[in-house]
Amino acid sequence: MMQTTPLACWMKEQTLEMLLITMLYEHTLTGKNAFFVGDLGKIVKKHSQWQNVVAQIKPFYTVKCSSAPAVLEILAALGTGFACSSKNEMALVQELGVSPENIIYISPCKQVSQIKYAAKVGVNIMTCDNEIELKKIARNHPNAKVLLHIATEDNIGGEEGNMKFGTTLKNCKHLLECAKELDVQIIGVKFHVSSACKESQVYVHALSDARCVFDMAGEIGFTMNMLDIGGGFTGTEFQLEEVNHVISPLLDIYFPEGSGVKIISEPGSYYVSSAFTLAVNIIAKKVVENDKFPSGVEKTGSDEPAFMYYMNDGVYGSFASKLSEDLNTIPEVHKKYKEDEPLFTSSLWGPSCDELFR
Numbered sequence: 001m002m003q004t005t006p007l008a009c010w011m012k013e014q015t016l017e018m019l020l021i022t023m024l025y026e027h028t029l030t031g032k033n034a035f036f037v038g039d040l041g042k043i044v045k046k047h048s049q050w051q052n053v054v055a056q057i058k059p060f061y062t063v064k065c066s067s068a069p070a071v072l073e074i075l076a077a078l079g080t081g082f083a084c085s086s087k088n089e090m091a092l093v094q095e096l097g098v099s100p101e102n103i104i105y106i107s108p109c110k111q112v113s114q115i116k117y118a119a120k121v122g123v124n125i126m127t128c129d130n131e132i133e134l135k136k137i138a139r140n141h142p143n144a145k146v147l148l149h150i151a152t153e154d155n156i157g158g159e160e161g162n163m164k165f166g167t168t169l170k171n172c173k174h175l176l177e178c179a180k181e182l183d184v185q186i187i188g189v190k191f192h193v194s195s196a197c198k199e200s201q202v203y204v205h206a207l208s209d210a211r212c213v214f215d216m217a218g219e220i221g222f223t224m225n226m227l228d229i230g231g232g233f234t235g236t237e238f239q240l241e242e243v244n245h246v247i248s249p250l251l252d253i254y255f256p257e258g259s260g261v262k263i264i265s266e267p268g269s270y271y272v273s274s275a276f277t278l279a280v281n282i283i284a285k286k287v288v289e290n291d292k293f294p295s296g297v298e299k300t301g302s303d304e305p306a307f308m309y310y311m312n313d314g315v316y317g318s319f320a321s322k323l324s325e326d327l328n329t330i331p332e333v334h335k336k337y338k339e340d341e342p343l344f345t346s347s348l349w350g351p352s353c354d355e356l357f358r
C-alpha cells in the first residue's frame with residue numbers, strides 16, 4: 001500500500017528540493033514508500049489569483065480533489081465555500097467550523113441516508129438533474145434549495161462516457177413543474193464544463209441556457225438567485241482569464257450585478273494540482289530489446305537496450321486522477337547523473353500488472 005503524507009509543514013526558507021531530500025532520507029529509513037509533499041503557499045497563491053481574475057464568482061472548493069486536512073484548513077481560513085459529494089466530506093468540512101451555508105452538496109446521485117444527514121446538519125443547497133432524485137430530495141430534505149444541473153455541450157452527445165450528468169432544457173421545464181408540485185424550492189442552475197474541454201465557447205451556450213431556465217422558472221413561480229458555473233479550471237492563470245474573457249460580458253447581460261443572482265463555482269484541481277509533488281521510488285527495472293517495447297511506447301528501432309522502470313505507486317494509488325486527465329506532467333529524476341552518461345529509451349510503470357496505464 002502506498003502511504004501519502006500530505007505535509008502541512010512548509011518552512012519559509014526551505015525549498016521544495018531541500019524538503020524532498022530530507023523526506024527521501026527519512027523514507028529510506030522507513031521503507032521508501034511513495035509520498036506527497038504539499039506546498040500550502042501555492043494554494044494561497046491560487047486563491048489570490050482567483051480573486052484577481054474572477055472576484056465576482058465565489059469558489060466552493062470541490063473536496064474530492066484532495067481532502068487533506070491541511071488543504072481544507074487553509075481554504076476554510078481563506079473563506080472559500082466547499083462542494084461535497086458525500087456525508088464524510090460534509091462532516092470533514094464541518095469539523096473545521098465551516099458553516100452549512102458555505103457547503104453545497106453536489107453529488108448527482110444521492111444516497112437517502114446522506115440526504116437526511118444534510119437535512120439534519122443544515123446543508124441545504126444541492127444539485128439535481130432528474131425527477132427521481134428530485135422526489136428523493138422532496139421526501140427527505142424539507143429545506144432543500146435545489147440547483148438544476150443542466151448539461152453542457154461538452155457532455156451532450158460529446159465523447160462517449162461524458163453524457164452522465166445534467167439535464168436538457170426541455171426536461172428542465174418538466175422538473176420545474178414537478179418541483180412546484182412537490183413543494184421543493186429551486187433556487188438556481190448549475191452546469192459544469194470539463195477541464196478536458198478546451199473550447200471556452202461552450203460557456204456561451206451554457207450561460208444562455210441557464211438564462212433560459214431562469215426565465216422558465218420565473219414563469220412557473222420560482223424566484224431563482226444562484227448560478228453555479230461548475231469546475232474544470234486547470235489552474236493556469238491563462239485559462240482562468242480566457243474563461244473570464246468569455247463569461248464576464250455574458251454575466252453582465254444575463255445576470256448583471258443588482259439582479260440578485262449570486263454566481264458561484266466548484267473549482268477542484270485549480271486549487272490543488274500545482275501544490276502537490278509526488279515522490280515515488282523505482283522498485284524494479286527490466287531490460288528489454290528496443291523493438292519489443294509494449295505498444296504505446298515510442299520505439300527508436302535501434303539495437304540499444306531499453307528499460308522499463310516500475311514505481312511503487314500507480315493508477316490504483318496516487319495516479320488515479322491521471323486516468324481522467326491528460327498525463328502531461330513530466331517526471332523529474334531525483335538522482336543526479338553525469339552529463340556524459342549514456343541515455344536509453346525508458347518507460348515508467350505502476351506496480352500492478354494492470355495494462356491500463358504506464
Ligand SMILES: *Cc1c(COP(=O)(O)O)cnc(C)c1O
Binds near residue numbers: 062194266270
Ligand atoms: C470533480 C468535480 C468538480 C471539480 O472538477 P475540477 O475539474 O477538478 O475543477 C466539480 N464539480 C463536480 C460535480 C465534480 O465531480
